[in-house]
Amino acid sequence: MAKQANFDKETYLHFYEQMVHIREFEEECLRAFQRGNHGIGGYLHLYSGEEAIAVGIIGALELDKGDCFIGHYRDHAYALAAGSAPGPVMAEICGKYTGCSKGKGGSMHICDAEKGFYGGYGIVGGNVPIALGLAYAQKYRKQAAVSVCFFGDGSMNQGAFHETLNMCQLYKVPALFVLENNGYAMGTSIERSHANTDLTDRVSSYNMNRKKIDGQNIVTVHEEVKQIVADMKKNPAPFFLECDTYRFHGHGAADEAKQTVVYRTKAEIEEAKANRDPIAIAAELLLENGTLTDALIVKIHDEAVAAAKAAMQFSDDSPVPPAEELLKDVYI
């Protein structure tokens, strides 16, 4: 795309750093999960390979001016992209009292009210109707703001998705629906689960503005979304944005090994890592126009690794929630 020649270097250098930090943060999570002595239990869903989406889109929001977002359970990157401190996010994943949800939510339920992050949800499609409400509130208050909803291809087969999109379009609320199409819902490919595999086309059922883009190119993602969000703020209406992407790890840390046996080949994964890594693609663009240097790449990577370890250290040094927390926060 033409835009890529002249884009704001500082912005993208920052985005590049964020992507690398997110990647290393989650690799640290995975190692900790495998070591098994950091408090991580239950499910751990990693975003590796999809970083350009969270970073490019959340980076286009004015979180201090009322923009907000909501996600599903693959949610670490949303918080980090919004600038939430890595320590409390890691502490949440490890079930510590210093975690963003006091250790009560875990990996699937990260949130940051201050940053307008209304949380990660575990029921497929369950976060989508809530986005309608967030956007309705913005309309109610006549705010020039948008509500972004991140979800996966699997969510589109939940009835909740369809009731919601219809109502958003009827009420013309400023909801931006971001489909992270990584080709699979757990072990089920798009082909095996969607009668119409053109997921953007499915939304014609709601007459909603829509577009399909390459989710691996941070410049494409960010420049497109900047424009879309600006338009939404001028003329409030929902928008459906499909980001074509790929998940490098298993669905969850637990099926890391099983995936290549039952639903996709090692070759397919390697091919994607080689040609569709959003970090490598960004590096190439940024080297090209002189924003990055090889030395800087190494420096950023080392800083990211250090930051991830520091986050884990923060978590390791943190206490578990005190027993009296058990009965708190059920009612206000």
Added chain:
Amino acid sequence: MAKQANFDKETYLHFYEQMVHIREFEEECLRAFQRGNHGIGGYLHLYSGEEAIAVGIIGALELDKGDCFIGHYRDHAYALAAGSAPGPVMAEICGKYTGCSKGKGGSMHICDAEKGFYGGYGIVGGNVPIALGLAYAQKYRKQAAVSVCFFGDGSMNQGAFHETLNMCQLYKVPALFVLENNGYAMGTSIERSHANTDLTDRVSSYNMNRKKIDGQNIVTVHEEVKQIVADMKKNPAPFFLECDTYRFHGHGAADEAKQTVVYRTKAEIEEAKANRDPIAIAAELLLENGTLTDALIVKIHDEAVAAAKAAMQFSDDSPVPPAEELLKDVYI
């Protein structure tokens, strides 16, 4: 349409009779509801104005060869079109033990297992997923048969509808979805409830074969469906058929008066009764080609009125369910 010149006279004479009988049957219901001394309580949803759909479509099924159908709560006509005896249908509406559901279901829950009528359901959209199962069973047994699902425009805003259509297309089951688009869901018009008012277009989300037809012309409905069902039996796949129609009475017998105050004009209703009455349209066609005569029209009408009164008499003469029925049929 060309077909109308040469169609089978006997078939259509029978269809005409069925439509008139259904119309008079329901007018008798309405009078009984208003008189209030026949056991009719709760809701009473009349099909008046939509008769060509049930008659033309169910008339195209081979109910003795495994075809079946399921409907929503506006369901009297489905049973009558399939040839269920009017007495037990009326008795059900009046809560009598001789009713098709032993008086336990009432107007919304008519059924006839022998005729392949899997019943009328009261939760909007709730019957739609069940149709997937009926059609899946036909596929499972390799039957050359179809399952017809009747529902209203309001059902398309229930998530259940969307999960179902996607799965039907994925599994290529022989389900025929018949949308009775009468323009309103209770007091809510299509324009106020569907972001995309072309309801057939909405189904492109499922890549399903689909068509929109005039639901007021019995010939159009029947000839189209004959073809569709034949094709479905040759190459099993679901089909979505939108029948454009109009409801002459209120949503339910209870809002007969309120309707013209809050959601549609008397003029609109009168216009429809004058120009879109499926019985009048059929009469015109049948007079044209000599199937009907004015005398025959009067005779059929009188027979229908008599049949309706006989059905009500059957019901009036029937006992209410015995007390011990209360605890029966919960479990088998």
Added chain:
Amino acid sequence: MAKLRYIDALAQGIREEMRRDESVFLVGEEVGQYQGTLELSKGFLEEFGKLRIVDTPISEVGIIGLGIGAAMAGLRPICEMMRLDFATPAFDQIVQHAAKIRYMFGGQFKVPMVIRGPSGVGLQLSAQHSQAIEATFAHYPGLKVVCPATPADAKGLMLTAIRDDNPVVMVESLRMYMVKPDALEKIQPGLSEVPEGDTGVPFGQANILREGTDVTIVAYSWMAIKALEAANILAKDGIFAEVIDLRTLTPLDMATPLASIKKTHRAVVVQEQWGLYGAAAEVSAQIAERGFYDLDAPVQRVTGAFVPMPYAKNLESLAFANENDIVAAVKRTLGGK
């Protein structure tokens, strides 16, 4: 004091609070242009406008989701289910989301919303439209479940529900909606009176509807009225029943019934429909667990038949509890031992 119908008291509560608080709005099917399926919201659209009186498609999941998100964002939505039965398609949004959001995010959010609609048995609406499923919601921590029996509580609990910062399921009795004030006054003078103005009724405080000495009848919603009718019948036989209306299932006030049982030593617990795993089971269990040494006879539970609601009027009337069942149960407990 004004004598009102239950439906008018509900409407008054919503209207007054919407006038007081800009952040309150009503969303549901046919609530606006249609003036409400049962005309509860008659005139609301004209007074408050489209933004605050929101007509929706038949999309309960969307309605509840809209409410949750708007509540998290700081508004106070009232989500109307045309009938509470229609909350079942939205069950996931209610029990997996509205109920859990505050806890699973460590208290960062609150969800101040009301989910309400007419509920309960009768009127020949048959199996899918005639249920009292309040226990289904009351079992989930994070939700409050409120069941007004009288016009005064219909308004008073509505005000409190709207102002509460938690998701509240307001279970309204369809059977009570249209009952004329006179009919209520005949059952007990003052029963239809609704105090003027801003009179919220606190949650978690059972209401002693009638004092008595011989037996304690514990009920809620429509059954509390039936219990009063039973008490009238019993009084003729010189049996004086204390009638307690629980008012709210969560929070549940057991102190009031237990104190009463200390006095009467006998208890009858009444519930409209299905006994098995119903709300009356919890109440009966707590009475026996906590009031064991006060009881002179086993607790009697009066509930409806464990069957889907039949349509035929004669069967239907056998399917739910009524005043005569309550009278019989009271006599059993007095005959007990």
Added chain:
Amino acid sequence: MAKLRYIDALAQGIREEMRRDESVFLVGEEVGQYQGTLELSKGFLEEFGKLRIVDTPISEVGIIGLGIGAAMAGLRPICEMMRLDFATPAFDQIVQHAAKIRYMFGGQFKVPMVIRGPSGVGLQLSAQHSQAIEATFAHYPGLKVVCPATPADAKGLMLTAIRDDNPVVMVESLRMYMVKPDALEKIQPGLSEVPEGDTGVPFGQANILREGTDVTIVAYSWMAIKALEAANILAKDGIFAEVIDLRTLTPLDMATPLASIKKTHRAVVVQEQWGLYGAAAEVSAQIAERGFYDLDAPVQRVTGAFVPMPYAKNLESLAFANENDIVAAVKRTLGGK
């Protein structure tokens, strides 16, 4: 007899019945090509083929609807919910349709289907994936609710569920899925043994897992195993508890616990998670209502905390009932009057 893990017993039940009966099929998410999320259906797709092992989109409403329609048409579908928590989006299909169809159509249809999946608390799955919501289903007439505790019942109740002509909700204990036979044998010899072949376990017959004289512990599912562990601890103090596994919540066999209480005069009722309006409330209520004169002390209820399940391991372990809570409750009832 073979010693099996609970998950393998479940799988054996399904596989054997599918071999016996052509009309049985399995439908759900990842049941086929993925071999089952927890590999319960490993090898099923290869043995039975695509028509009988049906992989689905993430569409629980569609899955249950498919089951209902196919069952009405005479097949015997087994609808797998990846976790029973995910039945909440399909709640309307289950309680408004599957449960009511037979009754509201006057017995013209039957709905022989099984709705099953792993359920219960723990494993740090947090609020939305860690619940024991069986009471939510058991409250609805028309459904049967089955909660196997042992590998033998996992297979035996599965066989009966598939053969039953009513919709059956099979609540499987995720906590029991992977427990090694040896670990069960340590709790009680024979606890992991599964009889060979066609051995359906009848519904509505509670199982006396251990005989005792001093107190009756009534439990089901995983808590029945916890009750055995508690009984082992108590035995060391010379307290002999009778442990009764209810096995099925509907139909509910109260005769067995009531007979036991005639002997022990003391009862403890155990439930995994939320006490308020939970299944243990019904059991406790019936014990006191029907066994009032046999009881020497109030019934003790042992339940989890009334909170959504927290993630942190230390909080989680405080949120559900365990063997020590049961031991403490038993001692309370023995201390009582």
